[in-house]
Every structure is written in structure tokens, then in C-alpha cells.
Amino acid sequence: MCSPDQLRSPGTTSECETNAVAHVLGRCSCRRTLLKSALAFTLAPLIGRAPALASTTLALSEIAPGIFVHQGRYELQSPENRGDMSNASVIIGNDAVAVIDTLGSAQIGRELRAAIKAITDKPIRYVINTHMHPDHLFGNVAFKDDNPAFVGHHKLRRGLEARSQSYMASSKDMLGDDAFAGSEIIYPTMSVDDTLTLDLGGRSLVCEAQKTAHTDNDLIITDSKTDTAFFGDLLFSGHIPTLDGSLRGWLALIDQLEGRKVARVVPGHGPHAMQLPGAILPEKQYWSVVAADVRKFIKDGKDLMEATKTAGQSERPNWALFDQYHVRNVTAAFAELEWE
Amino acid sequence: MKTQWHALTKFAAAVVMAASFGAHMCSTARADDDIWLQLQKDVFGTRLIQEDDGTVAIDAPVRAEDAAVVPITIRVSPTVKGPLKAMWLIIDKNPAPVALAITFGPAAGQDGGWRQFATRVRMDSYSNVHAVVETADGALHMKKVFVKASGGCSAPAPKDSDRADDDLGKTLVKNFEPADHNAAFREAQIMIKHPNNNGMQMDPLTRNYVPARFIREVKVMRGADLVFTAMTSFSISTNPNFRFTYDNAKDSTLDVTSVDTDETTFVGRSKQVAAIQ
Numbered sequence: 256m257c258s259p260d261q262l263r264s265p266g267t268t269s270e271c272e273t274n275a276v277a278h279v280l281g282r283c284s285c286r287r288t289l290l291k292s293a294l295a296f297t298l299a300p301l302i303g304r305a306p307a308l309a310s311t312t313l314a315l316s317e318i319a320p321g322i323f324v325h326q327g328r329y330e331l332q333s334p335e336n337r338g339d340m341s342n343a344s345v346i347i348g349n350d351a352v353a354v355i356d357t358l359g360s361a362q363i364g365r366e367l368r369a370a371i372k373a374i375t376d377k378p379i380r381y382v383i384n385t386h387m388h389p390d391h392l393f394g395n396v397a398f399k400d401d402n403p404a405f406v407g408h409h410k411l412r413r414g415l416e417a418r419s420q421s422y423m424a425s426s427k428d429m430l431g432d433d434a435f436a437g438s439e440i441i442y443p444t445m446s447v448d449d450t451l452t453l454d455l456g457g458r459s460l461v462c463e464a465q466k467t468a469h470t471d472n473d474l475i476i477t478d479s480k481t482d483t484a485f486f487g488d489l490l491f492s493g494h495i496p497t498l499d500g501s502l503r504g505w506l507a508l509i510d511q512l513e514g515r516k517v518a519r520v521v522p523g524h525g526p527h528a529m530q531l532p533g534a535i536l537p538e539k540q541y542w543s544v545v546a547a548d549v550r551k552f553i554k555d556g557k558d559l560m561e562a563t564k565t566a567g568q569s570e571r572p573n574w575a576l577f578d579q580y581h582v583r584n585v586t587a588a589f590a591e592l593e594w595e
Numbered sequence: 596m597k598t599q600w601h602a603l604t605k606f607a608a609a610v611v612m613a614a615s616f617g618a619h620m621c622s623t624a625r626a627d628d629d630i631w632l633q634l635q636k637d638v639f640g641t642r643l644i645q646e647d648d649g650t651v652a653i654d655a656p657v658r659a660e661d662a663a664v665v666p667i668t669i670r671v672s673p674t675v676k677g678p679l680k681a682m683w684l685i686i687d688k689n690p691a692p693v694a695l696a697i698t699f700g701p702a703a704g705q706d707g708g709w710r711q712f713a714t715r716v717r718m719d720s721y722s723n724v725h726a727v728v729e730t731a732d733g734a735l736h737m738k739k740v741f742v743k744a745s746g747g748c749s750a751p752a753p754k755d756s757d758r759a760d761d762d763l764g765k766t767l768v769k770n771f772e773p774a775d776h777n778a779a780f781r782e783a784q785i786m787i788k789h790p791n792n793n794g795m796q797m798d799p800l801t802r803n804y805v806p807a808r809f810i811r812e813v814k815v816m817r818g819a820d821l822v823f824t825a826m827t828s829f830s831i832s833t834n835p836n837f838r839f840t841y842d843n844a845k846d847s848t849l850d851v852t853s854v855d856t857d858e859t860t861f862v863g864r865s866k867q868v869a870a871i872q
């Protein structure tokens with residue numbers, strides 16, 4: 256069973272989540288929806304504000320002057336987290352504001368926007384997506400009326416178009432009708448071919464398109480004023496990394512990234528901000544272990560099914576959501592590496 | 596054998612039809628039993644099928660973590676004597692349910708151990724997976740498992756779109772030296788670089804669905820002897836992958852020919868690889 260605490264606290268891997276996982280690909284559990292509305296009724300009189308569960312303010316922490324980060328939970332999409340399970344960042348210049356990633360639903364995107372509006376009234380001129388995954392991008396629609404440039408890797412549009420149907424369907428399935436309401440895919444209007452510099456007044460953001468790694472449309476953004484780098488899902492910390500691009504590409508990129516001289520780095524999933532190279536070492540170890548184990552299976556003539564049972568299991572204690580993503584990672588790694 | 600091929604032709608038509616319906620078909624839900632009864636009628640007509648008689652086993656994950664790549668292994672018990680005639684892998688709720696329909700030849704081997712055939716499939720929803728084997732006496736034997744997976748048929752498979760069409764049709768065939776040189780069977784693996792487009796992925800340029808283009812037939816020969824011919828559908832994952840046992844003879848070199856729905860033919864010859872550890 257899920258206690259109210261389990262439903263609300265960030266980063267918990269509870270049985271509640273396990274249930275959610277069991278239902279991931281089917282209809283979301285009615286029991287949980289009922290539980291949620293039951294809570295709303297029973298807690299409302301005690302707390303004294305009726306929509307308590309729906310109107311919490313989205314937390315933004317200032318990690319460097321003019322840079323605010325919201326930390327998402329280490330969870331799968333669910334009606335309870337409403338897509339609040341990745342990191343989103345806000346950079347405030349003298350003239351304008353840029354948002355990097357918008358969380359995973361229209362609803363939570365609106366809360367992100369409200370939280371931004373509570374700290375600045377400067378115009379939101381850029382909405383940058385680090386890559387195509389729904390948990391980073393379904394909140395884009397909440398910024399539509401600000402008329403920003405939606406900035407992405409030059410392959411982002413193609414990636415999204417090829418997946419729009421399955422992204423819409425699976426997000427609706429996992430978030431439930433309520434939390435999914437109003438969500439749509441907003442495509443990039445400004446494309447990063449190689450590098451692109453965005454001026455916010457007194458500071459600029461350098462966006463760099465990467466080769467295939469986490470996905471085939473990963474972007475790294477660096478703030479010139481504070482030397483803060485936003486790695487998107489090229490950096491996972493605490494939350495197990497997920498592979499939707501190329502393992503070989505990602506490992507090669509990690510080799511470059513760990514030597515970057517920046518003041519701090521913001522992961523796509525993990526703490527608000529971290530230091531290199533330490534931040535990226537656990538991820539490097541995870542993928543190195545997975546690659547080595549999978550290569551050994553392939554060399555020994557073992558098949559995919561055997562590999563999914565044991566490859567990379569030594570990494571289990573190091574990561575949240577291991578059971579939810581690891582086998583998929585091994586499957587993707589095997590299908591890539593067997594062609595070497 | 597004639598009835599099988601007739602049923603398969605019917606299925607080829609169904610496959611093309613399903614492709615044009617795309618997403619609609621993906622979301623259609625029907626009662627599991629009804630689906631199977633209809634499928635059984637389409638593929639096997641009125642032939643009697645024995646279920647759970649110990650002849651056939653299926654290894655499949657209870658929950659497929661990646662619905663676009665679900666590993667499935669069909670195994671035939673050592674108690675079964677004589678050559679196998681045919682084998683089917685059917686994913687009830689997929690738009691093209693018959694993933695594989697295999698006819699075995701003399702080089703598939705006789706008996707003396709577990710025979711197996713493994714592949715990777717797409718699964719569109721929670722579904723029963725049926726394996727049916729026709730033994731030498733013409734009897735049909737069946738086993739089913741339930742696999743939780745969904746979204747595989749519309750989930751776009753290529754993770755790196757620019758490279759999806761590189762080396763189209765490149766065929767790797769690995770021939771594994773058995774640990775016991777006198778074993779009745781040895782194993783081989785076929786890998787074919789092919790997107791196996793199911794016609795349900797949108798082309799970003801035209802905004803139209805990518806027309807289905809997938810491997811429709813795979814033929815494996817050892818010298819002049821047939822190992823098997825398989826009719827395949829887009830229920831098989833991107834980069835079709837088959838791993839199977841066959842007769843362990845002195846010269847075990849395999850020649851593989853596959854044909855896709857654009858009538859392009861691809862070939863490959865096996866390379867000996869190290870013994871299975």
C-alpha cells in the first residue's frame with residue numbers, strides 16, 4: 256500500500272511505485288486514483304485548504320547567480336507526480352529568461368511557469384529542450400503564450416515526429432487523463448546544427464549539438480556568466496541512466512565530458528548541481544560495466560535472454576529505478592554491440 | 596504442406612492491410628480467447644492441436660522491458676523423435692500475428708536433445724504468444740505464454756535514425772562450435788541489418804506513414820540441404836535475429852538468403868565462431 260508520504264516524497268522507491276510499474280503499460284491503476292481523491296477529501300479539512308494536493312508551489316533553487324533549478328523525482332511518470340520527474344532549469348539575464356526543459360506534462364509545466372513568474376517578470380524568450388524525451392518536454396505547451404523560440408538539436412524534430420504517437424499514448428496511459436490533460440508536443444522552432452549562442456542580456460547560453468549518445472538529439476548548454484553546464488540526460492546521478500541512442504557514442508562522449516572545465520554541472524536526473532569529474536563517474540562506471548558484461552556474453556556465444564538476466568547486475572545497489580530500466584538498457588546494449 | 600502456405604498467403608494480405616490501418620489496429624482490444632480461436636482457424640483450419648502435452652516450451656520474459664525487442668525462444672523436448680515438419684510463432688494481438696512460419700528441411704536434424712529456435716519480436720500489447728510445432732507424424736503441438744509488453748509496433752525502433760539504413764541487408768551468420776563435438780545439434784545465429792519497417796512509423800519529411808518494408812522470407816541451406824525456410828512478418832524486431840539448432844555434421848557452413856517486401860534479396864554465409872562457453 257501507498258502511504259500519503261510515499262505518494263508525495265521525492266525519490267522514494269516504494270511498493271507503490273512497483274505497483275505503478277506493473278501497470279505502466281496498461282491502464283493506470285484505478286485504486287491509486289481513488290486513493291488520491293480519497294486523500295483529497297479526508298485531508299482537506301485538516302489542512303484547511305481544499306486543493307492542497309494540486310496547488311503546491313513548484314520548488315526552484317538558486318544554484319548560481321540568476322540560475323534556478325527544479326529537481327524532479329526519481330520515479331516513472333504517474334498520476335501522482337504528474338510528470339515531475341526530471342530536472343528543469345531557469346536562467347535569468349538582464350533582458351530575458353531562458354528555460355531548459357519543461358517537465359513532463361502541461362499541468363506541471365504551468366506550475367513551472369508560475370514558479371518562474373514568481374521570481375522574475377522578464378520575458379521568457381527561449382525554451383530549450385535538451386532532448387526528445389517526454390519527461391523533459393511535455394511542459395513546453397505551458398510556455399506557448401510567451402511566444403518563445405523553442406530551441407533544440409537539429410535532429411529533435413525528426414525524433415519527435417517519429418515518436419509523437421507513441422509518446423502521446425504512453426504518457427496519457429501513465430499519467431492518467433487528469434494529469435495528461437492539455438499535454439501536446441511542441442516542436443522546436445530554432446534548430447542547433449552545431450553550436451548556437453543565445454543572448455539573454457549580460458549573459459549568453461551556448462548550445463552544442465552532440466553526436467548520438469543518450470538519444471540522437473542531445474544538447475549541452477553552457478551559461479557564459481557562471482560557467483554552469485546543463486548536461487540534460489547525458490548525466491544521470493542517483494537515477495539509473497537510460498539508453499535510447501548509442502552506448503558506444505555515449506561512452507565516447509563521457510570521456511570528453513569528464514574533463515570539461517566548468518564551475519558546476521546540472522544533470523537531467525539527479526541533484527540540482529554537481530561537480531565534474533566526480534558527477535559523471537558513477538554513470539561512466541555503469542555503462543562500462545554493462546558494455547563489458549554484454550560483450551562477454553556476445554563473445555561467449557550467449558543469447559540476449561541470458562544477458563538480460565545477469566549482465567550489469569553488480570550495479571544494482573548504485574541506482575534508483577534499477578528494476579525499471581536496467582533490463583531495457585541491457586537489451587539495447589546487446590542489440591547495438593552484437594554488430595561490432 | 597499446401598494448407599499452410601495457403602494460410603500464409605492469407606496472412607500476407609492481412610499484414611499489408613494491417614499496415615495501412617496502423618495505429619487504429621494497435622489500439623483495438625478484443626477478448627483473448629476469441630482472437631486465438633479466429634487465428635487458429637485462419638492458420639490451421641480445422642486441424643486438431645494438442646496443447647501443453649510437453650512437446651513444446653516457450654521462454655519469454657514475463658514482462659518485456661523493451662516492447663520493440665522481446666526475446667522469445669521456442670524449444671522442442673528431446674522426447675520428440677524424428678524430424679520436425681514445421682513451427683509457428685504467433686503473437687495474438689499484434690497487427691501481423693504470425694511472426695514466423697517455419698518449414699524445416701533435412702539439415703534441421705533428427706533428435707537427440709533439445710531443439711530450439713529463438714528470435715526477437717515486437718509486441719503491440721499485453722498478449723498471448725503461441726508456439727505451434729508440427730512433428731514428423733503430422734500432429735500439431737502447442738504451448739502459450741502471456742507476455743506483458745506494449746507499444747512495440749508503433750514504437751519507432753531505430754535509435755540512431757541516420758544509421759538505420761546503413762548496410763541494409765548486411766547479413767551476419769555465426770556458427771557456434773558445440774562444446775560436445777558429437778552432440779546431435781549445433782547452434783547458429785543469423786543477424787540481418789534491416790529496419791523491418793512495420794508501416795506504422797511516421798516519415799518526418801512527408802508526414803506520411805513509412806510504407807511497410809520488412810524481411811518476408813529467410814531461407815537457410817547447408818550445402819544442398821535445406822535447414823529451414825521461414826516466412827516472417829514485421830512482428831520481428833528491427834535487425835531480424837534468429838538463433839537455432841540444426842544437425843551437427845562435419846561441414847556445417849550455412850548459406851542464408853533473405854528477401855524483403857521490396858523483393859530485394861540479401862545473402863550471407865556463416866563464419867565459425869568460438870565454442871559456446
Ligand SMILES: [Zn+2]
Nearest residue numbers: 386388469488
Ligand atoms: Zn532522456
Ligand SMILES: [Zn+2]
Nearest residue numbers: 341388488523
Ligand atoms: Zn530524462
